[in-house]
Amino acid sequence: MPSSEPVASSIDVVAERIGGIDRTEVTLDPGVNVLTGRNATNRTSFLQSIMAAIGSDRPSLKGDAETGRVELSLDDEEYTRTLERHDGTVTFDGRPYLADPELADLFAFLLESNEARRAVRRGDELRELIMRPIDTDEIEAEIAAVGADKRDLDDRLDRLEELEGERPALEERRRAIEADIDAKRDRLAALREDLEAFDLTLDASQDRREDVEETISDLQDARAELESAEYELETERESKAELEAERDEIESELAAFDDVDSPERLEGRVQELRGRKRSLDTTLNELQSVIRFNEEHLEDGGLDLELEPEGEPNRGDESTESTGAGSADVTDRLLAETTDVVCWTCGSTVERDRIESTLERLRSLHQRTLGERNDLQDRIDDLAGRQRELRERTEERRELEDRLSSIEDELERRRLRIADLERDVTDLRTRVEDLEGETDALETTDYGEVIETHRELTQLEMELERLEDERTDVAEQLADIDAKLDDKDDLESRRDELTDELADLRTRVDRLEKNAVRAFNDHMDSILSILEYGNVERIWIERRETPVREGRRAVTKTAFDLHIVRTTDDGTTYEDRIDHLSESEREVTGLIFALAGFLVHDVHETVPFVLLDSLEAIDAARIADLVAYFEEYVDYLVVALLREDADALPESYTYVTEI
Structure with a gap:
């Protein structure tokens, strides 16, 4: 697309000892600037001076000079570049317009040695050149990073879906636990009322009553300790079984390692x-x-x-x-x-x-x-x-x-702990049996019902404590699920963003290739219509995908095939080769290919110049049409022409006759 906003300021260029220039000062205006004159009038050297100021390292230092310098003033900013010869090598320094001149060298500085023009002239593979500024390794790294982030979000959202499905069952479980707790509390209240109704003082002494209550209390405590010890023992055995299963799995995985290389x-x-x-x-x-x-x-x-x-x-x-x-x-x-x-x-x-x-x-x-x-x-x-x-x-x-190794250590600790717990459980069972025997001995006509009531009350209190713990655990699970579900909308929105970003990254290279081909084909059709090259029906690029091997991998790569379609006098069309085109046709094709790269990579957003040189193979009338075509897409178009070629251009352009 053309530059979005036309510029209004002129550009001042001062060059010293660049190419064949001793020293020159030239002012360039927005639009087309024509450097005109005979051969050996330093027009190409001046174009190289602009290239140096923009940031290119391709300009040459004057043969008899040790240092050179270019100053370029644009929009109240001054850009300076110096050249110095050291041991036969020219080094560059200063403050250029661009830190990285690659795009400009490829698609804006269209001198005869420009790679895009040369690639077309020689029939080289064009895809590599048009895609060279794209860091495909960086894109692949971005794809991997974004893909990992998306997979993480997918896993989190899948887990949220699972949690959402688990929530109704947890709600039902909480209601059942609360109902059970209410029933057990009612029964406890009834049992306590029954105990208060017994009047043991009628049939037994106070000492006898205290013995009964102490024995019952000891039995309750022993049963509680036994239940706790049995629960801990079962937990330790389950943990030990899990560790043994993990150990077996790791040993199987280690047995599968058969690498001999390092x-x-x-x-x-x-x-x-x-x-x-x-x-x-x-x-x-x-x-x-x-x-x-x-x-x-x-x-x-x-x-x-x-x-x-x-x-x-x-x-x-x-x-x-x-x-x-x-x-x-x-x-x-x-x-x-x-x-x-x-x-x-x-x-x-x-x-x-x-x-x-x-x-x-x-x-x-x-x-x-x-x-x-x-x-x-x-x-x-x-x-x-x-x-x-x-x-x-x-x-x-x-x-x-x-x-x-860690599992083996942990298993040994578990074995020792299980052995200790098994001894504790055995001792506690013996104690419970002894206390139960003492309790049975106290079960007389007067005390049997009291003891049985105490037994049931103790059992209910233990079950009630377990149910309340379970209810707390279920409530915490529900609260955790609700907190996580609160983030679901944000996570889904972020996943959609990553999905779009991933699709954009995966198709970025593909889109750039297609855009480059489309731009070249469209502009080539337009310029051929304008320049009216006799029997050239069409010049176009076909984007073709082919499977290739990269080391051990099979990958798909794209290539750009340049097609030339000609017509005979009787209207028959046939396909020709690039080396059969006239020099003029090849030059125009190379320039349009460079223009396609200029537009596809948005070079106009960073470089205000397009430089044209070595157009002598094209006749003057067509040069005028070509310059007018390029003018639409650039702020400053600087073209070097012979006088006879420049005569065909409009007088409205800026002409520079002395450098």
Whole structure:
């Protein structure tokens, strides 16, 4: 989509010793800014100066300079970038407009060396480039974290559903307990009234009555102790059985551990492979630098040549601008008449085809090395995954062994406690039997009914205490359920949010791919209609999913297939290849692909510039239409053109003729 709000402020750029520039000051206005002039007028160098100020590390320092500097003033803010040469390497410092220039380098700085344009020209895989700014590892980590949170909420809500189902039974149980308590309290009251009605003083002495009451009290206490001891003994036996079952389960799990490898045995192999990968990374970086260096110099036409003793040297600044700016320019005339270039490594004149052939071999070597590096990464991932599995299993086994040792200790404590309780229960049963015998001896005609009443009263008091404890426990369970159910609505709302977030994360890459394809296809249809390329019916990208292997895993990956549909004079359509397109058609296709990336990644929200260069393969009328098309989507469009191409553009644009 176009930039949401048009900007109104101009931009001042001051560049020193960048590319072929000694020093220049240029003001750019909102909209289209056209840098126009003949070859070797530092237009590309000025575009590189803007790139440097924005944050790119791709601009070059002037060949005879040790330091360079760019200042860019925008919206009352000043951004400064410095370049310094140390031991043949240029380093960057300062305060650029962007901390991370990746998006701008890929989709806003559309010079001839732009990766998006090159990828289309060479017929490379386009999906990797359009998706490069997306950190898929970070997305996968987010998916794992959000998924874990959602699973936790699912478990909590499932438990709440279970609790909600348990609540009616607990309510019914509470009502039954309260009814039982009321009945037992009524019976207790009746028994106490019966006891008060007995008048033992009529038939027995006071001492005899006290003996009876003391014996009954001792019997009640002994029975209470016996019941408590029996309950504790049963609890200990149940706990012991549970521990023994857990011990058997852990022993079975430990018996299943049959790993012979250890993480340490694999570490040496992993380190060896990582060392080889680092070596290949270094080689890849060096190859990429060599390829880029040679591509830039090849586009510049080789070394700068001083063709006439009295003439000015051709700085070769404009890397891809065409010749023919005027017959009086000796350098331009010679470059137009020969396919030879001056080799920048040995200084001799060689045919361009030989250097291009060498470059192609370097690119092939780069691709082979990249493939080898990727294979190494797959092997490292496999071994690292195996290491993680072994560490997890080792840790799991250690935890099981620790738990088993703890269980054995606990079982020994339980056995000793059970033995003590069994002795206590035996002693208490003997005491109860003795007291019951004493009580039986007291059961005369006068005291038998009294003793029986005391027995029933004691039993009822014990049962009533148990019921009241049970009622308290049920009430606490109901209160706990109600407190948890109070959170149910919030938990369900949060789960819905996580479900939506998870769906968004899982489809983010998919949506970006589809949006990129849709943007390219739509804009390609529009631009082909505007530019009217003869027999090109359609240029479009097909998003295709294919199963591939990643180490031991089978995964699905997507690829972008570029299709070119042509029509013959008799109206027949057929599919062609990218390398059969004209240079003009390829350049337009590459620019539209970069525009798709610019829009899909919302680059316009962070970068106000699009820079265009090296459009000479496109005729002037189509350049004018292309510039007008791009103008809709960017605040500042800066385009470098030859004078004859710039003449086809509207006068309303801002023109910069001197740099």
